[in-house]
Amino acid sequence: MFHGHLQATASTTEGKARDSAAVARRLFSYARPFWHRMLVVLGLTLVIAATSAAGPYLIGVAIDQYIANGQIDGLSLLMVALIGVYVAALVARVLQTYIMGWLSQMTLARIRFSIFRSLQGQSLRFFDRNEVGDLMSRLVNDVEAINVVLSQGLIQALSGFFALLGMVVAMLALNFELALASFIVLPAMFFATSFLSGLARRAFRRTRETIGDVSANLQEDIAGVKVAQAFNRTDVNRARFAQRNAANRDANVGATAVTSALFPAMDVLSTISIGIIAGFGGYLAIHGQATVGVVVAFLAYVQQFYNPIQQLGLLYAQSQSALAAAERTFNLIDTPVDLNDAPDAVPLDQIEGQVEFKDVQFAYSPSHMVLDGVSFVVKPGQTIALVGATGTGKTTIANLIARFYDVAAGQVLVDGADLRTVTVASLRRQMGIVPQNSFLFAGTIAENIRYGRLDAPDQEIEAAAKLVNAHGFIIALPQGYSTVLGEKGGTLSQGQRQLIAFARAILADPRILILDEATSSVDTRTEALIQQALAVLLKGRTSFVIAHRLSTIRNADHILLIEDGQIAEQGTHRELIAHGGLYADLYRRQFRDLPSDGSPDGQTIDSGFGR
Numbered sequence: 001m002f003h004g005h006l007q008a009t010a011s012t013t014e015g016k017a018r019d020s021a022a023v024a025r026r027l028f029s030y031a032r033p034f035w036h037r038m039l040v041v042l043g044l045t046l047v048i049a050a051t052s053a054a055g056p057y058l059i060g061v062a063i064d065q066y067i068a069n070g071q072i073d074g075l076s077l078l079m080v081a082l083i084g085v086y087v088a089a090l091v092a093r094v095l096q097t098y099i100m101g102w103l104s105q106m107t108l109a110r111i112r113f114s115i116f117r118s119l120q121g122q123s124l125r126f127f128d129r130n131e132v133g134d135l136m137s138r139l140v141n142d143v144e145a146i147n148v149v150l151s152q153g154l155i156q157a158l159s160g161f162f163a164l165l166g167m168v169v170a171m172l173a174l175n176f177e178l179a180l181a182s183f184i185v186l187p188a189m190f191f192a193t194s195f196l197s198g199l200a201r202r203a204f205r206r207t208r209e210t211i212g213d214v215s216a217n218l219q220e221d222i223a224g225v226k227v228a229q230a231f232n233r234t235d236v237n238r239a240r241f242a243q244r245n246a247a248n249r250d251a252n253v254g255a256t257a258v259t260s261a262l263f264p265a266m267d268v269l270s271t272i273s274i275g276i277i278a279g280f281g282g283y284l285a286i287h288g289q290a291t292v293g294v295v296v297a298f299l300a301y302v303q304q305f306y307n308p309i310q311q312l313g314l315l316y317a318q319s320q321s322a323l324a325a326a327e328r329t330f331n332l333i334d335t336p337v338d339l340n341d342a343p344d345a346v347p348l349d350q351i352e353g354q355v356e357f358k359d360v361q362f363a364y365s366p367s368h369m370v371l372d373g374v375s376f377v378v379k380p381g382q383t384i385a386l387v388g389a390t391g392t393g394k395t396t397i398a399n400l401i402a403r404f405y406d407v408a409a410g411q412v413l414v415d416g417a418d419l420r421t422v423t424v425a426s427l428r429r430q431m432g433i434v435p436q437n438s439f440l441f442a443g444t445i446a447e448n449i450r451y452g453r454l455d456a457p458d459q460e461i462e463a464a465a466k467l468v469n470a471h472g473f474i475i476a477l478p479q480g481y482s483t484v485l486g487e488k489g490g491t492l493s494q495g496q497r498q499l500i501a502f503a504r505a506i507l508a509d510p511r512i513l514i515l516d517e518a519t520s521s522v523d524t525r526t527e528a529l530i531q532q533a534l535a536v537l538l539k540g541r542t543s544f545v546i547a548h549r550l551s552t553i554r555n556a557d558h559i560l561l562i563e564d565g566q567i568a569e570q571g572t573h574r575e576l577i578a579h580g581g582l583y584a585d586l587y588r589r590q591f592r593d594l595p596s597d598g599s600p601d602g603q604t605i606d607s608g609f610g611r
Contacts, residue, residue: 060297133216
């Protein structure tokens with residue numbers, strides 16, 4: 001679930017979101033483009049309200065004017081009119097329900113798109129701090145809670161309000177005294193509704209939070225099921241999920257207990273009102289102050305009168321769930337993006353590929369500095385190797401070059417332009433990144449390779465695959481390039497997924513290429529083939545290679561050894577071996593009995609990075 005991030009970065013927004021009126025106005029603003037259809041719904045609602053008020057009135061007229069006087073013809077005509085009223089109500093309700101369903105789905109689609117657009121615009125720092133399962137819960141479960149009110153509750157609210165208004169006017173017109181008697185229980189009814197709905201608001205907010213916990217737990221445990229089984233953690237995971245599931249169950253039981261008290265309260269008050277009308281109406285009829293037809297009409301009105309109030313009460317309770325969900329949704333939509341284009345940012349023209357770090361400092365959290373005063377210059381077309389122990393900041397340097405994060409201090413420049421002064425899209429359009437764990441999307445192999453350049457023809461896709469030696473295993477698949485991959489490319493081996501990621505990067509034809517342990521998941525023979533392809537790919541391009549296999553970066557133009565967030569050593573492979581420092585020590589640990597020329601077993605290694 002969301003932790004302190006949203007509270008810290010969007011406190012003013014959250015304060016506004018907790019204002020129910022503000023949340024409701026914000027919610028309905030998404031339906032504003034469809035106002036003409038809302039007017040149609042309003043018109044149909046007025047028809048339904050008119051028919052609700054006309055029915056009991058016509059029944060009263062039938063009793064007093066036709067049944068009491070034995071006028072069959074008049075009674076027949078009035079019954080036809082009554083049937084017409086109910087048919088009109090039926091047609092109006094059908095049309096109202098259909099149009100309102102259409103409206104709600106269009107509105108929800110806009111809300112979902114707003115959430116997705118917000119998520120897509122967030123920096124990696126945002127996703128570092130928030131669980132994917134909770135984000136999914138907001139996109140799915142919270143929006144569905146809003147859907148219940150928009151598609152069903154809003155119709156009930158509109159119909160109930162105008163039906164009440166029409167019946168109040170009709171009752172006051174028929175008999176003022178009986179109307180006032182009917183309204184005696186209204187204060188108690190409104191008090192009960194207000195009290196119970198306040199409890200429901202808090203209860204439903206808790207249900208939204210706990211379902212987020214459940215979703216986050218599910219996403220994590222399903223994604224990590226292989227690890228859980230390998231370490232025999234399935235029982236522990238079941239217990240943890242049972243705990244969170246129980247919390248969600250208890251929250252929903254609490255919310256149900258509150259809402260379930262509403263209907264009995266309404267029923268009791270409705271029965272009391274009917275008793276009042278029966279007794280007082282009978283008294284007036286006996287004394288000639290009201291006709292039997294009016295009393296019967298009032299009994300019908302009272303039976304209908306409290307149905308809209310019950311519906312409004314239920315809607316009010318349901319709306320608490322929707323408002324709680326809307327609060328979470330709008331807080332997510334309004335979360336500030338911490339990595340934006342500057343107002344005066346300009347597109348980055350075709351770059352040569354020079355990269356410079358000027359006294360760069362960066363920290364993922366204030367208490368832990370990852371990079372501290374890093375400075376270096378990379379000339380266009382050079383291959384730079386980043387080496388060092390895990391967690392020293394190698395991948396962070398690559399992330400800063402792609403501007404996935406902004407520096408805390410200092411500058412990162414490409415062709416002399418500070419990355420904060422150019423548009424992110426124009427920068428990343430000229431970059432290619434192959435991470436250690438390549439992500440493939442659900443779709444065909446061709447679609448995954450084409451992800452690097454959507455307008456690429458099939459011939460270029462095959463050429464890119466051939467360049468990284470992926471063409472052979474692809475055409476051996478049943479559907480070749482049209483083979484549909486499972487989630488994250490699960491039907492392929494890790495090495496095959498990595499080859500497709502290479503083909504994707506090659507097809508994008510980047511000016512700057514970042515390889516983050518990109519060959520760690522392939523065997524030695526495949527790695528050698530890939531490096532032969534990279535010798536062609538890297539020619540004329542600036543490239544950053546993060547590697548733990550030091551043999552693969554011997555021929556890099558420059559090697560930076562990162563230690564404790566700083567550049568501890570730099571130079572060529574031979575220079576660093578001759579220096580006899582940390583790099584030489586790391587290299588000897590990988591290759592014992594190192595000859596004097598620094599090559600394993602006295603053989604010169606051609607890593608593919610040579611010129």
